[in-house]
Amino acid sequence: MELLSGADMLIRSLQDEGIEYVYGYPGGAALHIYDALFRQDKVKHILVRHEQSAVHMADGYARATGKPGTVLVTSGPGATNTITGIATAFMDSIPMVVLCGQVASTLIGEDAFQETDMIGVSRPVVKHNLSVRHPEEIPEVIRKAYYIAATGRPGPVVVDIPKDMTTPNERYEYAYPKKVKLRSYNPAIRGHAGQIKKAVDMLLAARRPIIYAGGGVILGKASDQLTELVRMLGYPITNTLMGIGCYPASDKQHLGWLGMHGTYEANMAMHHSDLILAVGARFDDRVTNATEKFCPGARIIHVDIDPASISKTVEADVPIVGPVDAVLKEMLSLVKEAKQKPDADALAAWWKQIGEWRAFHGMRYETSDDVIKPQEVIETLHRLTNGEAFVTSDVGQHQMFAAQYYKFDKPNRWINSGGLGTMGFGLPAAMGVKLTHPDDEVLCITGEGSIQMNIQELSTCKQYNLPVKIINLNNQALGMVKQWQDMNYESRHSQSYMESLPDFIKLAEAYGHKGVRIDSKADLESKLKEVLAMKDDLVFVDIYVDRFEHVYPMQVARGSMKDMWLSKTERV
Amino acid sequence: MRRIISVLLENEPGALSRVVGLFSQRNYNIETLTVAPTEDETLSRLTVTTTGSDKVIEQITKQLNKLIEVVKLVDLTEGAHIERELMLIKLKATGSQRAEIKRTVDIFRGQIVDVTSSVYTVQLAGDSEKLDGFIQAVGTSGVLEVVRTGVSGIARGEKVLSL
Numbered sequence: 001m002e003l004l005s006g007a008d009m010l011i012r013s014l015q016d017e018g019i020e021y022v023y024g025y026p027g028g029a030a031l032h033i034y035d036a037l038f039r040q041d042k043v044k045h046i047l048v049r050h051e052q053s054a055v056h057m058a059d060g061y062a063r064a065t066g067k068p069g070t071v072l073v074t075s076g077p078g079a080t081n082t083i084t085g086i087a088t089a090f091m092d093s094i095p096m097v098v099l100c101g102q103v104a105s106t107l108i109g110e111d112a113f114q115e116t117d118m119i120g121v122s123r124p125v126v127k128h129n130l131s132v133r134h135p136e137e138i139p140e141v142i143r144k145a146y147y148i149a150a151t152g153r154p155g156p157v158v159v160d161i162p163k164d165m166t167t168p169n170e171r172y173e174y175a176y177p178k179k180v181k182l183r184s185y186n187p188a189i190r191g192h193a194g195q196i197k198k199a200v201d202m203l204l205a206a207r208r209p210i211i212y213a214g215g216g217v218i219l220g221k222a223s224d225q226l227t228e229l230v231r232m233l234g235y236p237i238t239n240t241l242m243g244i245g246c247y248p249a250s251d252k253q254h255l256g257w258l259g260m261h262g263t264y265e266a267n268m269a270m271h272h273s274d275l276i277l278a279v280g281a282r283f284d285d286r287v288t289n290a291t292e293k294f295c296p297g298a299r300i301i302h303v304d305i306d307p308a309s310i311s312k313t314v315e316a317d318v319p320i321v322g323p324v325d326a327v328l329k330e331m332l333s334l335v336k337e338a339k340q341k342p343d344a345d346a347l348a349a350w351w352k353q354i355g356e357w358r359a360f361h362g363m364r365y366e367t368s369d370d371v372i373k374p375q376e377v378i379e380t381l382h383r384l385t386n387g388e389a390f391v392t393s394d395v396g397q398h399q400m401f402a403a404q405y406y407k408f409d410k411p412n413r414w415i416n417s418g419g420l421g422t423m424g425f426g427l428p429a430a431m432g433v434k435l436t437h438p439d440d441e442v443l444c445i446t447g448e449g450s451i452q453m454n455i456q457e458l459s460t461c462k463q464y465n466l467p468v469k470i471i472n473l474n475n476q477a478l479g480m481v482k483q484w485q486d487m488n489y490e491s492r493h494s495q496s497y498m499e500s501l502p503d504f505i506k507l508a509e510a511y512g513h514k515g516v517r518i519d520s521k522a523d524l525e526s527k528l529k530e531v532l533a534m535k536d537d538l539v540f541v542d543i544y545v546d547r548f549e550h551v552y553p554m555q556v557a558r559g560s561m562k563d564m565w566l567s568k569t570e571r572v
Numbered sequence: 573m574r575r576i577i578s579v580l581l582e583n584e585p586g587a588l589s590r591v592v593g594l595f596s597q598r599n600y601n602i603e604t605l606t607v608a609p610t611e612d613e614t615l616s617r618l619t620v621t622t623t624g625s626d627k628v629i630e631q632i633t634k635q636l637n638k639l640i641e642v643v644k645l646v647d648l649t650e651g652a653h654i655e656r657e658l659m660l661i662k663l664k665a666t667g668s669q670r671a672e673i674k675r676t677v678d679i680f681r682g683q684i685v686d687v688t689s690s691v692y693t694v695q696l697a698g699d700s701e702k703l704d705g706f707i708q709a710v711g712t713s714g715v716l717e718v719v720r721t722g723v724s725g726i727a728r729g730e731k732v733l734s735l
Contacts, residue, residue, distance in 0.1 A: 119586055124597045128640045131586075148640060183735070184582060184643040308634035311627070 001173040006135035007036035007166035009174050010099070013142035015042045016176040019070050021061065021435065022046070022099075023054035027074025028114060029101030032166035037072075046435070046464060049456040051078050053428035055085020056454070059094050060429030063415045064390060065436055066221060068095035068150045075101045075163075076114030080121060084422060086156045087125040091419025092242060093219055095154035097145045098122075102131070104164040118160050127155030132165045136172045140180075147180040152187025153306040154219055188305060191322030191330065199277070199301040199318050200334040206275035207346035208297075209235045212258070215242030215418065216280020216304060216324055223247070223411045225328035226279060232335055233342060236354055238266035240281050242418040245408035250387075255354065256363065259287035260555045261400045264361040264564060264572075267553075269354050271295055271561040278302045280324045283314040284419070293560035303327045361553070361566050363404060372521050374398060374473045374545040378405035380525050381443060381471065384532055389441040390433045392416065394426035394450030397479035400551040402445040424453030430468040431461060441532065442468045448498050448542075449478045458511035461538050469531060470540045472504060475547045483550045487565075488557075508540035519544040574603070575629050576648040576655060576725045578733055579618040579636060583609050587641040591618065594639065600624065600632055604657075604700075604722030612735075615643065621723050644733060652728040658695070659703045660685075662717040663710055665692040673710060680706045691716065699723075 023046045026034045048054045051073045058069025079100040089096045103112040119129050128148050149157040223246045230237045238258040256263030276298045288294045302316035310319040365375045393399040393416040408414050417425040430444035481496040505515030514537045518527045531539045556563040581587050595602050607618040686693035
């Protein structure tokens with residue numbers, strides 16, 4: 001058997017795991033590992049400018065490819081800088097392994113230089129964390145980390161590696177374990193057959209059914225099964241912000257997404273339904289609004305890989321724990337075999353009602369002859385890219401506009417921080433996507449507040465030639481904060497102005513990129529066309545949009561699903 | 573409602589902090605907690621008492637089950653069970669108090685495990701109510717120091733929590 005140092009075992013383990021990219025930043029405690037990285041060329045390392053970006057890059061990569069992302073950082077500040085990114089991945093169940101250097105085991109607990117208890121610090125925001133106690137353990141620890149990160153409900157796993165575990169002076173026999181067995185970790189591999197049968201009977205007997213799909217459908221690679229089931233039943237479907245793309249947005253059965261800024265018809269249909277089939281969605285408070293007023297007439301079937309997600313905020317009548325693809329497949333075959341068919345009259349009446357809601361308030365906004373509306377920018381981008389782009393976003397009004405007006409027909413193309421709501425996510429996530437999809441259009445839709453949180457990554461984009469398009473919806477304010485202040489604090493705009501904005505065009509140029517400013521409505525389409533034609537360049541597009549625009553629809557705080565503002569003056 | 577949750581946990585560094593952290597992170601309360609390795613040294617047995625509605629207890633058990641190091645758990649309060657807590661209590665014992673305390677200790681089936689001219693140290697095992705009852709019986713004015721282990725619990729009869 002081959003003899004390798006701990007550091008070489010670590011890198012070899014990544015190779016054997018099939019890892020192509022590691023995003024990271026070197027430092028003292030990780031130097032043996034970085035040296036091992038230098039002496040091979042299978043695992044490629046991307047040097048970011050801030051560790052938070054390394055995690056968001058790994059995250060964007062994971063969301064676009066469905067494979068776990070990998071991060072490598074040093075101890076102390078290197079490790080703590082990853083926490084926001086780890087928490088982001090944790091909230092959205094993104095598979096990821098974060099390798100952190102640690103001071104030598106002999107120094108742990110002595111407040112050594114660049115020492116932090118990363119196991120303790122990361123504990124509340126990881127699926128699991130592991131520390132290496134003997135160099136021989138490294139291959140097994142790495143195998144375990146990826147296994148835990150990618151199976152069941154996915155999530156980030158932190159591995160803490162003391163420097164003396166990687167020293168080049170000691171060598172050990174290397175063998176990468178093929179299988180992992182953890183007696184205490186056994187994610188479900190199929191749903192309960194009896195419960196699935198019961199669910200299908202209820203589905204076929206429903207009069208006002210709706211399917212509510214979440215990010216779990218995308219993570220569980222179950223879009224095809226879901227689409228087939230929805231079409232076969234002929235029922236309306238809505239999805240969460242995280243579930244965007246799990247069912248084609250352009251399809252007539254799709255009601256748009258639901259919840260706080262969801263469509264009128266999706267929220268009305270949910271509220272008035274008599275049966276909800278929830279798939280890979282967790283009844284987040286941004287969806288349900290006040291849970292005590294949630295869908296009073298509906299019974300709920302809840303399919304989720306994570307038993308703890310079921311009946312956490314809203315009680316389920318039929319819980320089904322299992323992988324969504326396997327459960328949906330079983331549902332499909334039961335529906336095919338079933339003698340009972342959906343009640344055609346009831347369904348027609350239900351669609352007629354939904355049609356009226358749609359006609360009353362489909363997605364719309366007021367246009368103007370001179371100012372550029374943010375919604376128009378997104379609609380134009382959708383048209384010019386044929387709805388085929390990968391779109392990452394930051395957090396705020398621009399995120400909601402992007403999700404509302406870019407119609408996604410495919411999964412894994414809409415990439416945003418849904419659960420944690422992390423500003424600074426968009427650009428590094430876009431870089432992670434572009435790296436593995438060099439021929440696809442990758443748009444980072446952002447705002448002038450968000451982009452400044454990780455703008456240093458323009459430098460990384462230059463180094464690795466990542467020609468993403470940054471679409472900055474510049475309203476010179478923290479738009480969503482300002483909107484809430486308009487609505488709830490009598491327009492007292494406490495600290496929501498972005499004063500002293502940089503000249504983003506010059507900034508982009510300083511980093512070696514192109515910059516384009518759009519400040520007149522007449523130029524919008526033609527200039528965006530030019531930008532999209534610049535295939536080989538990163539272009540920072542600074543668009544001056546309406547400073548007073550709000551995101552609508554918007555649910556009324558502590559109301560039911562159907563209590564909404566449809567515009568600044570119209571409440572239903 | 574008060575509940576006793578018994579957990580089999582991998583006997584690994586950091587596993588206990590994960591359990592404790594879960595409670596504070598999700599705003600659940602720990603009333604008592606006891607933990608020690610079992611006859612199988614790779615496993616620890618942990619007993620936690622907490623209060624909450626059925627919904628809260630369901631979430632607690634589900635969230636605990638999600639922890640990678642939790643092997644198995646059971647809510648002992650769902651069935652017949654035995655619970656015990658150990659108390660060491662130091663009491664002022666001079667003059668006529670000495671005989672009185674001795675009698676009370678006998679009634680509660682405790683043992684005096686240390687004696688000085690002015691102090692008795694008493695060991696008492698039982699459910700939490702019995703220990704509370706003893707403190708009440710001897711009267712708080714004579715109590716110098718109390719130390720309690722927290723509850724350990726086990727199901728009655730054939731039912732066992734093991735691999």
